[in-house]
């Protein structure tokens with residue numbers, strides 16, 4: 001077994017006390033953390049010794065809502081008001097193949113690892129391809145096969161959608177890092193009968209997490225009111241899907257009674273601040289949901305909606321929007337934000353017993369962050385520095401399950417040049433198609 005000892009590090013174990021350990025060490029045996037503490041590092045014969053030279057060591061970050069393959073759509077038609085119907089949906093139907101999903105997900109994997117994200121929850125199409133990329137790239141993924149009734153690229157009927165979910169489960173059941181998941185797209189794109197079928201299917205697959213977009217848009221509110229005379233949370237509840245561990249993305253349009261229902265059902269929330277703001281959708285009541293006991297993680301949404309997949313670029317909007325809501329500097333302090341990015345995000349995915357903190361028995365998923373950039377100094381409150389000053393380029397090393405995925409900013413588990421070349425080649429096809437659409441008027 002590989003033994004690793006990281007010493008002379010500023011350690012954020014993300015324990016209950018949110019301790020800050022100056023000059024500490026982390027001892028790793030195989031894929032597991034044996035010890036993390038202050039003071040002189042223990043003598044460990046045959047260990048790889050890493051002198052962190054005062055750099056920060058903390059748990060890898062958790063991004064609980066993403067559509068990784070959509071990196072290939074990043075920035076496309078950004079200022080075109082009807083870009084979804086003009087470009088994206090027709091192009092998804094034309095271009096989304098297993099190969100495109102592989103290439104887009106590899107680009108995302110490179111970006112995530114470079115940014116210190118070690119666990120991601122994804123929902124898209126041809127999700128077995130996504131699982132395979134996560135497997136090869138060495139990080140962790142909750143990979144969700146989307147089920148929707150709008151004729152998506154990989155299934156014409158709901159039965160076909162469930163068959164894809166079954167295949168995904170068959171391929172990855174028991175995998176240490178790739179967790180198969182099922183993702184009914186949203187209330188308006190599945191409706192009660194399909195959501196109910198997912199709920200019953202999930203009863204038979206207790207280890208398969210369920211993900212859904214929920215209470216995200218005004219049009220969703222209108223759809224739920226018109227078709228069921230209810231609010232989105234109530235529609236999901238009526239379908240029997242508001243169940244323990246349900247990973248709900250967005251949850252902007254939730255009132256006090258919705259929040260009480262969600263807390264009672266023990267659902268979890270993935271908060272997508274930048275994506276929500278870019279579309280002008282509103283501000284999720286994050287503080288109220290957390291106060292009610294609902295775990296909330298910090299997510300990016302897909303790169304078309306949120307552009308980047310790192311959590312650093314989410315931190316400022318996450319805290320600022322709650323401060324704006326509260327007309328005060330106090331809401332959503334830095335320790336809470338970093339907690340949400342780590343252990344609370346892990347809890348959203350049902351993985352907090354396994355990861356999210358640097359504590360004995362946890363999986364060795366950790367990142368080393370260089371604090372030497374001028375914008376990172378001085379440090380009075382390391383959590384505030386992380387929230388407002390740190391950027392993905394500051395992440396120097398990344399370890400998942402005891403294996404280095406990045407050392408000295410070089411990703412070891414993916415061929416960077418090939419990933420970029422494949423992505424740009426498909427982007428060229430997208431550009432040509434956009435030109436064709438524009439020429440057609």
Ligand SMILES: [Zn+2]
Nearest residue numbers: 213249301302
């Ligand atoms: Zn989404």
